[in-house]
Amino acid sequence: MARIEHPVVAELGRPETARETASRKAQASADHRRHQTVNNLVYSLLATVALVVVIVLMVPRASPAPTKSVDYAQIAKQGSGVEPDPLLVPSVPKTWTSNSAQLRQETDDHVDAWYIGLITPSQQYIGVLQGFDANATWLATQVANTHSVGTATLDGITWNIYDNRDTSRDVGDAKYALVTKQGASTVVLYGTASNDDFKELADSVSKQLVSDSKAGR
Numbered sequence: 001m002a003r004i005e006h007p008v009v010a011e012l013g014r015p016e017t018a019r020e021t022a023s024r025k026a027q028a029s030a031d032h033r034r035h036q037t038v039n040n041l042v043y044s045l046l047a048t049v050a051l052v053v054v055i056v057l058m059v060p061r062a063s064p065a066p067t068k069s070v071d072y073a074q075i076a077k078q079g080s081g082v083e084p085d086p087l088l089v090p091s092v093p094k095t096w097t098s099n100s101a102q103l104r105q106e107t108d109d110h111v112d113a114w115y116i117g118l119i120t121p122s123q124q125y126i127g128v129l130q131g132f133d134a135n136a137t138w139l140a141t142q143v144a145n146t147h148s149v150g151t152a153t154l155d156g157i158t159w160n161i162y163d164n165r166d167t168s169r170d171v172g173d174a175k176y177a178l179v180t181k182q183g184a185s186t187v188v189l190y191g192t193a194s195n196d197d198f199k200e201l202a203d204s205v206s207k208q209l210v211s212d213s214k215a216g217r
Contacts, residue, residue, distance in 0.1 A: 072101035072116045079103045079114070083132045084184040086212050087114045090128060090204040095121040111138045118191075118201070125173060126191035126201055134186040139179065142188045144171035148179070154199070157182065157206040162190075178202050182209045 076087040082103065100117035107113070116128040131138055146167070148160040162177035177190035178198055187209070189201055 069097035070099060070101050070117075072098050075101045075103075076114070083112055083114070085130070085132065085182075086208075088116070088128060088130050088185075088187065088205055088208055090116070090118075090201055090208065092118060092201060092204065093121075109138050109141070111135070120193045120197045122194070122197075124191065124193035124197065126189060126193045126197065127173060128201070128205070129188040129190070131186045131188070132184050139186055139188070142174070142190065143177050143179065144169070144174040146171060146174065152178070152199075152202075154202050155206040155210050157209055159202055159206075180206075180209070182213065185209075 073089045076089045079087055087103070097119045098116055099119055100115065102115055104113045104115060111134045112132045113134075114128075114130040114132075118126045118128065120126065129142055131142075143162045144164065146162050146164050146169075149163050150161045152159050152161060157180055159178040159180045162174065162179065164171045164177075165175050173192065174190045175192045176195070176198060177188060179189075180187050187205060189198060189205065191198075
């Protein structure tokens with residue numbers, strides 16, 4: 001009967017026994033199965049992720065509806081005759097939108113105010129605030145307690161200019177403001193838009209203020 005020669009194992013420095021050979025093969029088999037299990041899990045995970053991606057890409061998604069501009073002229077019409085002066089309804093380009101309009105009454109500062117929020121084509125903001133029988137404290141609050149730096153006259157209406165764009169103070173939305181007082185109304189235009197946008201809006205407001213004054217309203 002031929003004798004089975006076991007190879008010399010370097011780590012042992014001698015031929016391994018039959019039991020050691022069997023143990024080594026069993027360990028190698030176990031390691032192989034373990035690696036196969038890990039590989040299978042990875043392949044399964046990748047397949048699941050790929051399936052999810054395909055499903056997400058296939059599911060139709062509705063495009064967000066464009067924000068509808070608020071019809072501040074219609075809201076002003078509803079409040080007609082409520083305040084001592086007509087509510088301002090500035091005429092602005094069609095590329096401008098309004099995100100809010102409301103007549104604020106019974107406020108904590110006891111000053112009724114008509115408010116319109118406008119967004120310019122460059123996505124900058126201008127607020128139109130028309131306070132009725134407003135006091136100095138109310139006005140100071142609207143311009144973040146800053147001071148006028150000059151005046152501008154449009155259609156016979158003099159506006160005080162508040163330019164806070166370079167200040168390090170937190171002035172909120174009052175980065176720039178134009179203020180005038182006509183009749184019972186203190187009008188504040190304030191926001192982050194450009195000088196040209198402010199001028200365009202102030203032109204429109206000035207025309208209405210002059211028209212209302214001539215009509216004796």
